[in-house]
Amino acid sequence: MALGLSVTSALNLTLEGSVGSFSVGAGSDTQKSVEVKYFLTHVGLDFENGSNEEVLKHLAPVREIFPTVDLEFDEIMQRDIDDARVSSELVPYLLDHKSRDLVKLFPPIIVVVLPVKAYENKPADLYPTVITEVEMMPEGHEAQIIRSGAKGQEVFEFVQPLQNGKLYEHDLVRLRLNTNKSRLVIVDGQHRAMALLAVYRNLKQDWNDAMKAPYKDYYEEWTTNYIRKFELKNISLPVMFCTFPQLDESFDGEYNVKMAARSIFLTLNKTARQVSASRNRLLDDNDLIALFLRDTLSTIKKGDLHSGSTLEISNIELDQAHDRVKIESPIAISGVNHIYYLIEHIVLNKLEDVNGAKPRAGNYYLRTDLEPAAFRRLNGRNLLGADLADATSRQFYTSAAGDILTKEFRERFGNYIVSAFQRFAPYAAHSGAVYWLSEQLRSQANTRVRPILFEGQGIGRTFAAHTANLAAKIESQEFGADAPKLREILDRLIGTQKLVDESISKLKFERAERFLSNVSDKRALKTEEGVLHPRVVDFVNKLYDNILTTVAFQTAMIAGFFNELERANLERSKQSLDGLDTQTAFDGFITDINGFFSPSSSREFKRLVEVFQDTLEGEIREWKITPSNSTFRRVVYRGEMQPAQWPKYKYLILEIWRAAGTDLESSLTTEREKGRRQIFASLEQEYQKDFLTRNLKREENLTSSDRTEITNAAYEAFKKFLRNVGWLAADVPSKRALEEAPVVEDAAEAPVVEDESETWEAPEGADFEPDEGE
Template structure:
């Protein structure tokens, strides 16, 4: 007797089927996405609803972020505050109960997972198409079209469509059967709508006990089971599309493997979100599979995420130090544990690859990188990465920024990481202010294990969780004040008090981090400079030290312009000089960059009070006092870097101005390289004194209501002296006052004296 194989499929969903296509822009391949359109709701009399809600979850709860490779991350963080304050009230609206509410479908991809790890696979187990005979089927339909992934007993999914008159039906009796132990339902669009339904379900079933769910329970506590049950839950039904991509199976992987399920899922996500609620610019940059610059950036981020020992040795840098999903189009870092972000790294990578050597002196970098996709600029990129040798002439001539094969991408990414990418990582781990920041976050990460369960996720597990939490706390406060709720108000006030308590703990942890960062930043100071203690017995060198450090990081160290200046500023000179020195005089990238980092660290990591005073006066303003016990800092002095070099907003393209600081500090041991740096320094100085003098002349003429042509030579001389002395005072903070020659500077501005 032949034993029958027992099917592993344990979740049956019925609905209508359809298809659309996604594809690889690089290989021009396209793949059919076969989906089932069904619905899910809170009607627990239908077993499929409850079973589906048990299996459905946002990515943050399905996969451990640490276990995923960087390119497997497909989603934004969930705005739980918006779900609780907007979407749930929309679903539970007793004032318009007779109206039919419309919801766009929740879009889900059924992804296979590895047997030994909760990680998505690149391809389905082999997919077979066929027709099965079922003479005893209760519907009377005998022929069924079947698409099945995996052999019997080990299935991942199985589509079943009745065949009538030789045609598979799209609507009646179609089913999708899933093996929930072999695949995960990943929400690629509509996760906020899904979370609203899941929150109601979990509150009704008191099903928040899972450790990955628990940190988010507080957002939904006001929706008590007693209140939810007042509504006709049977009427709450949300449409859902469950997608599979049957062609991306093991057969395809063996034949080509140029595309995979993760890329297909990202393609679905990006396509849907181009016309949906706006996705942040940083998330689009992060997920863009058709941009070489994004590929290079993801490679850098993958090294950070995975702690690659070949690139990151003896470092505290982790992925939480990079803000992955900054709100809107802003480039300001908001996550307290991050000191850089996706727009920062994308901008740096874009410049390193597409710049054509047009940065001179301190002038703003010209041109738009968005137009640098082909032609001269892509040739520069390919030359930098030696594509002619590594890929061959045929590939070299066909690649653009947005058109390339998977092999092209792999080879170019590896070459990028061996030079440019490696130096980006060295700057993030080796530049002293960044290292101090990463070390401080590690200390807080350890400390957060012993505080409220909500705090660690807000700090480390999602770039927007803290922002969403504060939105929710304020929203609940507003709704209570406005009398929105007509039920359980005492209990809601307790929920609000709990949120306030969590927020207080969070703010205390941020304060603790700021003290830890300050302590790290001044760790090299001699003990006799310490004069006071702050709460927690953290030694700090002066009473306003925390404020000083916080301000310098926020306004300077964490900006795109400053971070671009560190890396792009180095390569702008290294590439120029490398073409001049060959043979025995050849420049070695690692040696030159290490020496460069060591020298700028010597300035930006103060080890004595005089060194700190120079740094403070360059960046902030005049610093009175002989030591930390009697220090007094006046902001905005005329000799600060910002007042001398550029008093306006420091946009990313103004990074050559910050580069100038590095050039004044940097003195390569290679004499020829140092001569090249000196030439560039002189160009910078000429541009600075000319610009500063012109600014002073214009301001003076405006204040005195006289045209510049009406000013006397003595008046112009007075403005020149003011500009020269302030510039010289700024250079004094860099220990370079002697390099500024008054007669040379006078020649630079001589046209203005005529």
Template sequence: MALRLRRETALDLTLEGTVGSFRVGAGSGGSRSLEVKYLLTHVGLNFSTSSNDKLLSALAPVREIFDFQTLDFDEIMQRDIDDARVSAELVPYLLDEQSKDMIKLFPPIVIVVMPIREGRTQPESFYPEVSVETLEPEGDREHPVLSTRSGSVGSEVFQFEQPIDDGRPLTSDLVRLKLNTHRTRLVIVDGQHRAMALLAIYRNLKDQWSDERRAPFKEYYSAWTKNYIERFNLNEINLPVLLCTIPELDTVYTGDFDMKKAARSIFLTLNKTARQVSDARNKLLDDNDLISFLMRRTLSHIKERDARSPHALRIANVELDQEGSRQKIQTPVAITGVPHIYYMTEHMMLDNGGTVRGVKPRAGTFYNRTRLDDLLARLDGRNLLGAGTADTIRRDLFTAAAAEKLATQFDSRYGTYVIGALERFAPFDRHNRAVIEMGEQLEREQDRQLKPILLEGQGIGRVFEAHRTSLRQRLRNGYFRTDVPEIEASSRRLDATATRIEDTVTRLRRDRAARLFGDLSDKKLVRGEDGAIHPKMVDWCNRLYDELFTTVAFQTALVCGFLGLVEKAERKLKKGDFGDQPPIDRDQAFDEYVTQLNQFFVPRSPTQLKRLIRVFIGEVADDKEVWAVRPSNQTFRSVVYRAEMQPDQWPKYRYLLLEIWHPTHPGLQSIVAEERSECRAEVFAALHDHYETAFCRETQKAKDELSKDERKAIFGQAFDTYSGLIKNIGADALDRRAMREALSQVPATASTEADPEMEDDQVA
């Protein structure tokens, strides 16, 4: 009887899952791309499954596997790991006290099964020769399987086993990937931060930080102790993993790829088309941020507006998503956006009363404010929630019930004024009505193509334009080999649609300008020879919306400027600082506020129109052709702030509104007058410093070398320039003595950050 010798396998880790493949790369000289054969499975912290323990032991980030100095693997695949971020954000996501029993999910962690040299940690360029064969049932193998094996039996590197049913290998049922963990390294090519969160928990549980490559990073995760981790239901933490092999890259391969190039190609393939979630969408969808919750309430109320509403505001007027972290409105129908309303809500709720002083930029970093003391005080939170709940609630730790109670109070005390401003501030209302008219026109024309693009999905327009541009580019590059005439016809149709979109938006903006100037007693001032609104007035109107009305800074000043001063007056009333005065009726004060602003921003006479132009554009050169404007040094931007108006600079716009707003409530009137006076002093000090610096630069003098006459001339220049702006706003004249006192009391550099390089004739 012949003795049958069976070689013992070297495969010591067996994983079950679903098999699949994709292709990456293309070698030089036209060589074909490579097939990546992968197993999709999962790994977790349930150690009753032995494969979890074994896989987590073998898994490691790139930095722990290979010597970067010799391999440059950090450049090949991924950046270094931000352990602070993993510990502060990703580990807490997995160990979340608010949802201990919920399954936690990340996108798949992508791993390349990298062969290494026997007895060393350096990667091999190729797998041992790969063979594909059918294995008949034997031992515990009940069905034939298709085997894809690297290496001979006894020295294998990996082996796929796919059961064969009806002559075809299965892709999902009982597929196995077996690995030799002594001859491979599991290299993470995508998802190192996600994987590190799981590994940190595992290593703290198993005390597996002693390896010299791991030890330097142990301290980052020391706060997550074994006792703390064991409080959680770890069995529910299962994360998807994709283990990739490249069977073609074995020792008989003759192309120009190797394992390092293939790993890089996999990484690039997975990431080159990845789209980062926009900042706006993160804010919109964040369920662990109470500010986002309150903002969504405001958006929900806007969404409820319909044809029965007395105002024209609709959810289409809110830009819900934007590219990247941009805050500038990109959709022509929108007047505001998620970043705008979020910023306002965050400030209204988390401001401690000391972040806005005069015209200086708003102080403090609000994104890391998690305590809710100011929010609870504003919303009467301790009475609503009870002391126990109020003492424990945080911005990122709250119950749905508590959020609902606070939101109801927020709606009536704050959210209503956000919506009120978007509905009732006349430039917004005129825009919103023009958008409704545009939609009705498209409906009358039964244009089923343009209406969705412009009104029914703010991402549709971007997708349309991206597709049009891509198709045109591919046609130019000769990408298509067949059906070119039909594709060219499709491209022409897309171009025609784009032209119709552009024409529709042009009509919208022309209608908006006509509405903004619709109350003028002499409409001939803004019309051309054809009787239509003059194109230059449309351009100026567009500029006013783009650079002023739709900015985060202006809208925050409009809403938070009002509420901040009302709160300040209410605090003084409560302390008795104003004597025996009635409480402030917020609704009445807001009505008065909006009415006065509308009287300024919507001109009704030629004089008012010219003042508005002088404040924001320049000097009117011809009384009969108001669009003929020359540069002026008396515009708001020339006098108050000459640099880019970032959101935190909104106190500058607040000051402009203070020059227009004159409340009748005595206490509120006193607060507004006091704030206005402080702002004026800071603006003048900065403007004077700007002129003084420019004069010294031109004359090559130091400031302490200036003569009395020179100082007098500089003061007069600054005073006359500022007075011109004040006159155009229609506010009370400047007090010369108060301005002189401001020079000794206000540090100019701390007020408006004036740019000494800017010329005096700077146009707004």
């Protein structure tokens, strides 16, 4: 005889509101759209309504739900919160004493009910099985039940009344949630939500959780006594809870809950100025380059100290503010936009796009066809088959095609991109110094400074903005009688900012120490007290800021390597020769460029200074800098170093990368000589312009003697530049060899541009600023 035992529901949060639906997904033949069943309600600070407090307990920004270190890149759905803006703009909007009786208008906060894996605090791909049935309610009416998970193990349940056979969509609908098997993830409106949460947490003193505590400082000025002056019952925000009932364990398509959540986020934010291009690229499921980007970042993220490298994902700036090129995080060495850009150039470039040292041609974001270059590089037709290859492009691809091409990209290119950031000596010095600082702060149990630097890459600038905002409020006496307490808070914030600045200074000093670790005669670089000379440290910092962390340099180094290897292999294929081994070529490449960028003596360090700044005469500790006409910026390129000018850096790298004694040497020599002719032609033109200006002459009036003077001056500067990058006098080409080239091309000549709309907000690679007193 069966026991008539009932199963207790695991649903512990009940909300009342209305329902609706919309669709997400590509809607293509290979990926049908998926219904989003949403539940619209409101959440506020009226605690007589029991569900309000329960929702506020479980609602949180992504940063407080899933530790970033535990997430893969396909699970990232939000950017850093600007807590300074929330505290200075959104909380005051909620608590406006001038209109305290008004209900404030906000767009809905969009929340996804995200299933989590059993025994793990990580997102699951699909919901437990979703069923739809009709039940008789205790109130005496029928209702449609949409439930995910068996009774007792539910994730969510919609209870929608039926009236005369029709579903009732408003007011009487209920959404019941199991907050133990799901997480309420904000995919849009997390700044609005954080304003409400900050007020709630200050009222309830609910900042003790380790995931919340780092952000308490931003909201301390909103004291409990101050908040209680307002009509809190009138503070209520609309919230939309989204589910995807089709995406359960029976779903056989390529979509999943995480992809659907990202689709909602991108749909809502793609055109919003607040969302950076870097964040959109991280989340984009309709761009094969973004897929390769996420896989490359995942490879970095999965790395550990056993790999022999200290490179960590914190060394990559994930949310680059305002889409600027320049890296802003002191602990980052590269950024999402940097890596995306160089991957585009590896996969989609045509060899003719890069002609020696000329600016590269073409706008790559317009290129969607993978034929012929991308498929040739990724062996796409053989791996996918003709039919699937014909149906595959940069923006339209099946999950299977994406997986196959991503795996091939990783093996052919992605692993080498990661290896470049691990093995290039200046990058290894940076990541080693960052790891050192992280461990220093961890050992000190520093609960304030470490989160600002390491827990979110936008937190540093947010913290500084918050400190400035609070100081302005105190100055304006906005808080009246509470001002003395706020002054104490401000003093503590200023003290924390000082500690942050000191930590960054320590990081930069440690980085300089590691950068110069191979110098045999280090005493020449140090003061009488035995520490690195401040000017030496300053030079190294500027080298990182203005050269090594720029998208142009990183594209030249990494995409340039593959560009030249492919050029050599295409030539070998014409001669029926086997292609060169990538790993062998890469090992030699890293050895050569490390030989220049990791000086082994004070003499080599001085040469490095002359290439990138000016001539350093006498003892290094005296730091006597005199102007030089043989620096990279005066010989190779004198304009603003925009990303499209990366072939200028590639030319510099070709002067360093020689592949001596290998089958690659001849091809590199040919390309290097082409670059030299272009650079010298451009340099001669520059010297001629200067000569004409100084002597008030016109070009047609130049004498033979004038032209000889111009050419000699340009040649001397060029020759000295080549000596500084390591060539012996006997290896420097003669002036005649440069002048008698079959075709003399100017490296400054503008490229053919496909579209004029590709712009970057900030120029990069600016000249080194002269030291004071020079």
